[in-house]
Amino acid sequence: MNHSKNLLIIEDEPITRAMYINFFQKITPDYQLFEASNALEGLCMSFEKRPQLILLDMIMPEYSGKFVLDVMEEGLSKNLLSFTPKIIVVTSIDNANELMELTKRLAVVSVMPKPLPFETLEELLKLHL
């Protein structure tokens, strides 16, 4: 199971990523932070670091956040994973149906709007960490 104190941020935009890192360093100082700049790197890091929580951007070039969710979902549903991450999806998608679909995905604990409301995220982290 998950005993790691690792957090993973998957976000393609460097400035946004730096902002998230900054936030987590303040809010969760006892967690080790890892960052990935695309979905493929994010998946590799997930398997290697087995993070307790993943902050996942949905809209990224080439492979999007959906790819990460697809692989995780397949792994979890077929019992192939030795860890169960909690995924917080961050997205500027405003289509209600699409958002609903995202919340139903396996391992997704929350869907947050972009730009990210940090106060809400802080509350959410208290629940999940």
Add this chain to the structure above:
Amino acid sequence: MKKNMLRFLIIEDDEMIRIIHKEFLEELFPECEILEAENAAQGICLYFECRPNVILLDMMMPLMGGESFLDILEEGYSKNILKDKPKIVVITAIKDVKELMSIGKRFAVEAVISKPLVQSQLKALLDDWVE
């Protein structure tokens, strides 16, 4: 590669073909371990969780093709997240020469064999790798 260390991963959506591959490998290497994935997503999970050393990869699969499996391995090694390099044998029905050439150049791809698989071709490859 030592015979008793052999761990295969078969990524192939067609169950019949998976069984054929599996029986062939079991006959060649009775002591080997064989993992099976019916799509690229399962293949990715099994690769990272079990680290097979030889991978038989089908390219054309519904939803997520073999391409994504090659992409993620390539990314992992280029970012230094992954260290061991497996041997990938792509088994494909793709006929386009340019496409085949570009698959052959991908990271960790040791061979591209056309489908339906001629087992003697695969055996020749494995004989070279296995002590």
